Amino acid sequence: MSESARRPPPAVSAVGLVAVALFAVPLAGLLSKVEWSTLVDDLSSAAAVDALRLSLVSSIGATAISVGLGLPLAWVLARANLRGRSFVRSLVLVPMVLPPVVGGVALLSAFSRTGLVGEPLYEWFGVQLTFTLWGAVLAEVFVAMPFFVITVEAAIRGFDSRYEDAAASLGARRWVTFGRVILPQIRPAVVAGAVLTWARALGEFGATITFAGNIAGRTQTLPLAVYLALEGRTSLALALSVVLLAVSLGVIVALRDRWLQRA
Amino acid sequence: MTPRSLAALLAAATLVALPACGDDTDSSESTDTTAAAEAATTTAAPELDGEIVVSAAASLTESFTELGEQFEAEHPGVTVTFNFDSSGTLATQIQSGAPADVFASADTTNMGKLADAGLLAGDAVTFARNRLAIVVKPGNPAGIDELDDLATAGIVSLCVETAPCGKYADQVLSAAGVVIPADKVTRGQNVKATLSAVADSDAVAGIVYTTDAQGADADTDEVEIPDADNALADYPIAAIKASAEPEAAAAFVEFVTGEAGQKVLSEAGFLQP
CATH class of the missing domain: 3.40.190.10 (Periplasmic binding protein-like II)
Structure with missing residues (x-):
């Protein structure tokens, strides 16, 4: 009785179904166009292998950097008695809402050889980030790290601070408290944040092509290869798309416990 | 990076992000008055209205934007919306059914693809080099x-x-x-x-x-x-067969190949066909 009362009316379910179709139809379309017979050949072509390799290297590198920098930042945002914390948090969120290509333009303004930081970097150390794999990694960190920071910060804030107080009263130093008390409790969030960050880094397009350029074998990651293969080598574009789709599904399956079973 | 080039890059980014958001306002009411005014002042140019999408090679961005404004001034009922990208991208888009009324390519190969697929209304005309x-x-x-x-x-x-x-x-x-x-x-x-x-x-x-x-x-x-x-590089232009506004599309092609079009194009540094 009560269960049927809670059930949404049929019209709402119908609209919900339209929403589901909106997600499902493009994916079905993609799968319907893939030339499965040439899939292996397409994916083993030099261009595809290079793009796959670059994407793996850059996205894993970007994830490692995001974790290394993002964990301290998340801790600070969650626990430090910081003036302007909401400002810093907004700053961290900006890349999540900023069009990635604008992120690329911002990175250029800062890190190109004539940029704010890039100029001294090049003049003094001879370091150039544009058109390098490091540039691609930087672009990916810029757009993907917020996912890690936000996820982990929320977890730390949700963690009962009385455990930290208890650890401190027993003489544990702050490092020890973080490593032995907080971190084990928030590990699922750290893993989820890292996986989300990695997936976002893997899919990065706009900031990468703007900042790191499109050099085959050097900065041409999977999404760039997909976009550029779309004219002329459609089957390759579709094959690479399937790889990215498979990765996305893999991420969702990996995070299933976190997202799908909470309800 | 100068502010101006940055602005240009940002503008390009916006163009990419916002494909074909033309002005959809139906100007049929105002057309009567403007057309009447036009008929009074100029010699009977056929009364055109509607919106046309012109897919043009990226190298035509400045000159075609200028031409679009001139064309709209001459035909107040017509709205011209541009889609600038590489001719290869545009040809692929049109082949997969993207709405376009006119195609201006930076090579004959991509135009040829559309001609072979029977997508053009009439023959392509070279309008610039x-x-x-x-x-x-x-x-x-x-x-x-x-x-x-x-x-x-x-x-x-x-x-x-x-x-x-x-x-x-x-x-x-x-x-x-x-x-x-x-x-x-x-x-x-x-x-x-x-x-x-x-x-x-x-x-x-x-x-x-x-x-x-x-x-x-x-x-x-x-x-x-x-x-x-x-x-x-030869630049051919042609109206697309599937156009819903064939007259406006043909008029735009004529405008580009005509005197006004050629003037703007040579000022931009294009060579005469």
Whole structure:
């Protein structure tokens, strides 16, 4: 009785179904166009292998950097008695809402050889980030790290601070408290944040092509290869798309416990 | 990076992000009055209205934007919306059913694809020609004087092979026997992106059309490629058969190939067909 009362009316379910179709139809379309017979050949072509390799290297590198920098930042945002914390948090969120290509333009303004930081970097150390794999990694960190920071910060804030107080009263130093008390409790969030960050880094397009350029074998990651293969080598574009789709599904399956079973 | 080139890049980014958001306001009411006014002042130009989408090569961005404004001024009932990208991208889009009323390509190959597929209304007409040029940083700090220098210059920006400017650049380089190492070539998805890699980023040099090299928003210097080594790009234009506004589309093609169109194009540095 009560269960049927809670059930949404049929019209709402119908609209919900339209929403589901909106997600499902493009994916079905993609799968319907893939030339499965040439899939292996397409994916083993030099261009595809290079793009796959670059994407793996850059996205894993970007994830490692995001974790290394993002964990301290998340801790600070969650626990430090910081003036302007909401400002810093907004700053961290900006890349999540900023069009990635604008992120690329911002990175250029800062890190190109004539940029704010890039100029001294090049003049003094001879370091150039544009058109390098490091540039691609930087672009990916810029757009993907917020996912890690936000996820982990929320977890730390949700963690009962009385455990930290208890650890401190027993003489544990702050490092020890973080490593032995907080971190084990928030590990699922750290893993989820890292996986989300990695997936976002893997899919990065706009900031990468703007900042790191499109050099085959050097900065041409999977999404760039997909976009550029779309004219002329459609089957390759579709094959690479399937790889990215498979990765996305893999991420969702990996995070299933976190997202799908909470309800 | 100067504010102006940054603004241009941002504007380009916005264009990419917002495809074809033309003004949809139905101007049928105002058309009567303006057409009446026009009939009183000018000699009976056929009364046109509707919205047309013109898919044009990226190298035509400035001149076609200008022509679009002139065309709209002449035909107040017509709204012209542009879709600028590499001719390869545009041809692929039109082949997969993207709405377009007019196609202006930077090569005959991509136009030929549409002609072969039976997508054109009538034959394509060549309305302009273009040549290639090397672009370098202002003041040419890398000292690039000829195609040969590109082999050892550093990062060189070329268009993707599927864009006409990339195809012509590859032709010109291989004819001159210049080989740039693959890991030194960044490929722009169209000529504007290729130019921007030199103007706004750290590519040492690039190969673009002379019209782009001389364009107002090019923060670069031009190094000419001698005629003997250069390529000549033919720009054909045609109305698309599937157009819902065939008369307005035909009128735009006529406008571009006519006196007003040719004036704007030669001012932008295009050669006469």
